[in-house]
Amino acid sequence: NAGVTQTPKFQVLKTGQSMTLQCAQDMNHEYMSWYRQDPGMGLRLIHYSVGAGITDQGEVPNGYNVSRSTTEDFPLRLLSAAPSQTSVYFCASSYSRTSQKLFFGSGTQLSVL
Amino acid sequence: GQQLNQSPQSMFIQEGEDVSMNCTSSSIFNTWLWYKQDPGEGPVLLIALYKAGELTSNGRLTAQFGITRKDSFLNISASIPSDVGIYFCAGQLVGTYKYIFGTGTRLKVLA
Numbered sequence: 621n622a623g624v625t626q627t628p629k630f631q632v633l634k635t636g637q638s639m640t641l642q643c644a645q646d647m648n649h650e651y652m653s654w655y656r657q658d659p660g661m662g663l664r665l666i667h668y669s670v671g672a673g674i675t676d677q678g679e680v681p682n683g684y685n686v687s688r689s690t691t692e693d694f695p696l697r698l699l700s701a702a703p704s705q706t707s708v709y710f711c712a713s714s715y716s717r718t719s720q721k722l723f724f725g726s727g728t729q730l731s732v733l
Numbered sequence: 734g735q736q737l738n739q740s741p742q743s744m745f746i747q748e749g750e751d752v753s754m755n756c757t758s759s760s761i762f763n764t765w766l767w768y769k770q771d772p773g774e775g776p777v778l779l780i781a782l783y784k785a786g787e788l789t790s791n792g793r794l795t796a797q798f799g800i801t802r803k804d805s806f807l808n809i810s811a812s813i814p815s816d817v818g819i820y821f822c823a824g825q826l827v828g829t830y831k832y833i834f835g836t837g838t839r840l841k842v843l844a
Contacts, residue, residue, distance in 0.1 A: 624775075651830060662737070662821065663776075663834040670830055678831065710775055720764035720783065720825050722832055724775035 622646050626711050626725035633701040633732045641696040641728050643711030649723075651714040652694040656680065656707040657727075663710065669694055701732045739822055739835030747843050752809040754820060754838040762824035765805040766832070767796050770819045779820075780807070802827075812842050 627642045645652065653668035655678075665678030669688040683705060685697040694713075698705060711725045739756045746752055756765075764783055768776035780791050782798035782805060789796055796807045805822055822835040 653832075655834075660836060662739075662836040663823075665831060665833070668830065679833075720766065721778060721781050722766060722823065723778065724768075726775045727773075 624711055624713050624723055624725035626709075626728050628728060629726070631728060631730050633698075633730065635701060635703060635732060637701050638697070638699050639701065641698075641709055641711075641730070643694045643696065643725060644692050645694075645711075645713040645723075646692065647713065647715065647723070648691060649713035649715050650691070651722075652688065653678070653712050653722075654684070654686065654694070654696045655710045655712060656705075657710060658707050666696065666709075703732045706730060706732045737822060737824060737833055737835040739838055741838055742836070743839040743841070745841045745843060746812055748812060748814060750812055752812055752816070752840060753806065754822075755804060755806045756822035756824070756835045757804040758824065758833075759803065760824070760833075761802045761827050763802070763827045764825040764832075765796070765798050766823040766825075767794075767805070767807050768821045768823065770821065770837075772818075776821055809840075812840075814842050814844055816840060817842050 624645045650671050654666040655663040657663050664680050667686040669675045709728045712722045737756050737758050767780045770776045780796040785802045787798040793810045819837045821837050823832045825832050
């Protein structure tokens with residue numbers, strides 16, 4: 621099983637550039653979410669989705685957009701990258717809304733210069 | 734926003750020693766999860782807890798869901814070098830789908 625797949629693994633952007641971080645899961649999970657991980661701050665929730673067509677904001681949503689057109693995919697878009705968005709980004713999914721086991725991808729390390 | 738206080742921040746221990754770490758919050762949770770993260774990798778789920786007072790083991794790891802539903806503990810017995818890594822707790826807030834995470838405990842094992 622592939623589980624939660626994130627691409628790319630590494631990315632360098634210039635300030636103002638846009639890009640999309642991809643996340644796909646093959647476990648038919650309803651719940652998908654994006655976190656960013658910064659040193660000393662743990663994992664902070666950016667956006668989440670409880671099913672296709674349904675998204676909501678997490679703790680740090682500013683500067684990021686998401687959409688959920690299919691159950692499998694949950695891309696994260698940076699419309700105009702800023703140095704403050706330099707971080708490691710993780711996608712995570714759960715089998716169902718009421719299931720509490722959250723499974724993570726391997727992460728995308730993003731640097732914004 | 735809600736925060737999870739995780740302690741200790743880091744630990745240096747001798748191989749064979751037992752380890753304890755905990756997470757506390759002012760918020761109430763309906764689930765606690767414990768993860769381990771190796772460098773360059775995503776967090777890997779170790780133990781899930783669903784009920785107040787629940788005690789669950791996974792090999793040398795034991796975790797407990799606090800009675801108040803505001804805290805959780807993870808113990809590692811007889812540590813070995815491969816236990817090195819960062820351990821995170823995560824709690825799912827009651828009435829939401831959101832998980833919040835602790836800031837992690839960095840564990841280093843001296844052979």
